[in-house]
Amino acid sequence: MLKLHIVEVSEEQEPPLLDEVEEVEEEKPVEIEAIQEDNGGSNSNSENDQKTEKEDDTNEKPASSEDPELKEVEMDDWLFEFAQLFRTHVGIDPDAHIDLHELGMEMCSEALEETVTSEEAQVLFDKAASKFQEVAALAFFNWGNVHMCAARKRIPIDDSGDKEMVATRLQAAYDWVKEKYTLAKEKYEEALSIKPDFYEGLLALGQQQFEMAKLYWSFVVAKKDDLSKWDPTETINLFDSAEEKMKSATEMWEKLEEQRAKEAKDPNVSKKEELLKKKSKTSTEVSGEEAAEQAAVMRSQIHLFWGNMLFERSQVECKLGLTGWKKNLDTAVERFKLAGASEVDISTVLKNHCSNAETVENMEKKVEDPSPAAISKGDDGDQS
Structure with a gap:
């Protein structure tokens, strides 16, 4: 339920109205002209002084806009959004002037308390x-x-x-x-x-x-x-x-x-x-295209790491004579392809596998020291 409090205040606490400010500015030139008429018989030096003072007053008039009571204040985004939130929950016009500190703080606390218990706020708290x-x-x-x-x-x-x-x-x-x-x-x-x-x-x-x-x-x-x-x-x-x-x-x-x-x-x-991006000037959120590109890179890295792991395991199993090393090697090759590796790189990796090294070593041994079976096969081939 919305509570409205009406309290009588002194004139000093009332904000200056726009019409009153304009009347004060219009009275200043009239006073200056009256002073000039009273001093009309003075010497030229006093006239020059008056002109100088008048020019100074004219130059100082824009500075009067720097008065803390009259200058404009640039509102941050969060302040504007909070005003909208205040208006939504409290139910009053945020542009209306309320120069009562205690009542304002009380309403603000009630609004914030209500915001904290809202469902949308809980989602933000969970993310935080x-x-x-x-x-x-x-x-x-x-x-x-x-x-x-x-x-x-x-x-x-x-x-x-x-x-x-x-x-x-x-x-x-x-x-x-x-x-x-x-x-x-x-x-x-x-x-x-x-x-x-x-x-x-x-x-x-x-x-x-x-x-x-x-x-x-x-x-x-x-x-x-x-x-x-x-x-x-x-x-x-x-x-x-x-x-x-x-x-x-x-x-x-x-x-x-x-x-x-x-x-x-x-x-x-x-x-x-x-x-949330507007609220945080140091937001590090990425666009949809950048997120998709990062996802593709991550997927490629996962396949590459998985392929390396299976490749090393197949080498260990091959050295130990365990079954399954060929299957792990084939799976590693598939992972390398999914990671985007070129055929040349994959071929180079396969050449470095211990199974190929053992095959080459066995072939070299056969050439240096041919077995009796190989000799008999050769003789049979010559006889045929």
Whole structure:
């Protein structure tokens, strides 16, 4: 219910009317002319002084518009929008003059309280909370990235010296990198605990699992251990975990993209976004074309990372003689194509696969030391 309060105030609190201001300005020239008539018999110096004073008064008249009580005030967008909001909820004309501070503050508080409990305001509050939640998750995400970068920038191991010294250095480097990867995993998990739908954190966690699997494999190869006696279960589990997180992060990202596309088509949501852009001069919102371009880049990066992960896994499985490496290699090639990689780049990658290296090595061995079967086949061919 709207309450109107009528209170009697003194004349000093009444604002100056436009007619009164004009009458005051019209009286000033009349006073100046009267002074000039009284001093008509004075010398020329006084006349010049009066002319100078008159010119000064004329020059000072525009400055009178700078009077704080009369100068115009440029209103910010938020102030105008708040006035409209005030008018909607309180139900009075915001242009009407109310020079009573206590009553104005009371009505303003009532209007704001009503606005806070409105449904539209709750949507904005939810968005604000989501943004702050994302900021907190992003802090842990970047913290984890620092540990990942530090692990990748590890100084190469000095392989000079005896085997025991090199093995000690190798173990120390392995432990240090493993610790960095573990710290990165903890930060990524903290980010996901704050914001479960933070797909960037889930992608980073998948990357961490993938790098950890490569670390285990590289350490075994560097030690020149017998692969037939090495248990690859933990490494394979890390590859599985990385792929699982890649799938979950991709699904999460696709859902967010679908939601963004729906909001872009919704006229009501579009109007709200435009209003928020006008309110914030430092808005970082992107256009629809830019958002679509960013989505295409993200999709390409996901396919590329997924293809690299499957390619490395197929190499490990091929070296260990495990089944399934060919399937993972074919799937990796499909991912590279979806990422937009050229046929030349894909061919170069396939040539570097360990399966091709082993084939070339086996062919070279056959040429240098031909087997009895090959000789017998050759003899048979000559006899035929």
